[in-house]
Amino acid sequence: MSISIVLPAKNEAEGLRRTLPALRSAYPDAEIIVVDDGSSDETAAVASAGGARVLSSPYSMGNGAAIKRGARAACGEVVVFMDADGQHGAEHIAALLAKLGEGYDMVVGARDASGQANFHRGLANAFYNRLASWMTGHEVIDLTSGFRAVRADKFREFLHLLPNGFSYPTTSTMAFFRSAYPVAYVPVEVSKRVGASSHIRPLKDGVRFLLIIFKIASLYSPLKLFVPTAAIFFVAGMGWYGWTFYETGRFTNMSMLLFSASVIVFLIGLVSEQITNLTYQKGDGRT
Incomplete structure (x- = not known):
């Protein structure tokens, strides 16, 4: 070689x-x-x-x-x-x-x-x-x-x-x-x-490397980042709904907001996954 x-x-x-x-x-x-x-x-x-x-x-x-x-x-x-x-x-x-x-x-x-x-x-x-x-x-x-x-x-x-x-x-x-x-x-x-x-500058590059963590997730397999995040919002919504229903017997706007955030984050993850697949088409020899 x-x-x-x-x-x-x-x-x-x-x-x-x-x-x-x-x-x-x-x-x-x-x-x-x-x-x-x-x-x-x-x-x-x-x-x-x-x-x-x-x-x-x-x-x-x-x-x-x-x-x-x-x-x-x-x-x-x-x-x-x-x-x-x-x-x-x-x-x-x-x-x-x-x-x-x-x-x-x-x-x-x-x-x-x-x-x-x-x-x-x-x-x-x-x-x-x-x-x-x-x-x-x-x-x-x-x-x-x-x-x-x-x-x-x-x-x-x-x-x-x-x-x-x-x-x-x-x-x-x-x-x-x-x-x-x-x-x-x-x-x-x-x-x-x-x-x-x-x-390398510790403070400035430390923040930048933190952003790299999210870039790694979105670049490699977005659903591994977005699905857990959506699950956290969903669980939080369920928990808040259970508490408010027990205390006041009603479904609150905060519960709806958390459930909506869960759905939105999950859908963004699906879109990101498709974009990632398109990004790697060249590397996979399909273009």
Whole structure:
């Protein structure tokens, strides 16, 4: 298999000085693409000097946008995505490729607890993993890891779904599961990042990641989100009706409101399910 290695980079000159020589030594025949996401340091120059093909943006478009640009430009049958900050080691790529050769379409490098940036990020990622496992019916070990090997033709089917921000790993993983493309996980060790500090902002991105939870549900299987919500409104309506009937012997407007909300939420779920099916028609090979 021909291999392309894509590294999104924003102000990662120091990390690239360590990462690129290791990649070139381990995979001399691989295509290495560094997507410079509007860096203000020497990222592009360091990448070019390290023998990488450089795709530069005039301004920062986001990690997901860099991933999409790199995926479109990659010539390899297999694309390996990894961070440019030195956290992901070239020595772990072989394990991803070996697992891919067993018939999988995506193999993700899964971090353990020591590989999380901090305690709070670890808790959040554990929650995302549990949610994704429930949504897909498959064990999801690391939903947010950016270190992964994919079959390029399969990955490109979902480029239109990927956001320009930091949630491309989440969206691509759920898209592969939704389209019945087999996904596997390989445990990897993660090193401490070098160079620029993380571009993730805890407060702002924490709210955004919370919205991703709902996006996961609506993107993968909307009824798994809407049916329980409709059931909560229905049970609340029944409870309120029982209480008011016992106390006053009548059916109140609040009970009607709760019952109506239950029906509306359920119908929205049905519509969302049909939209989701249409969204994935391309991935399922029907268009």
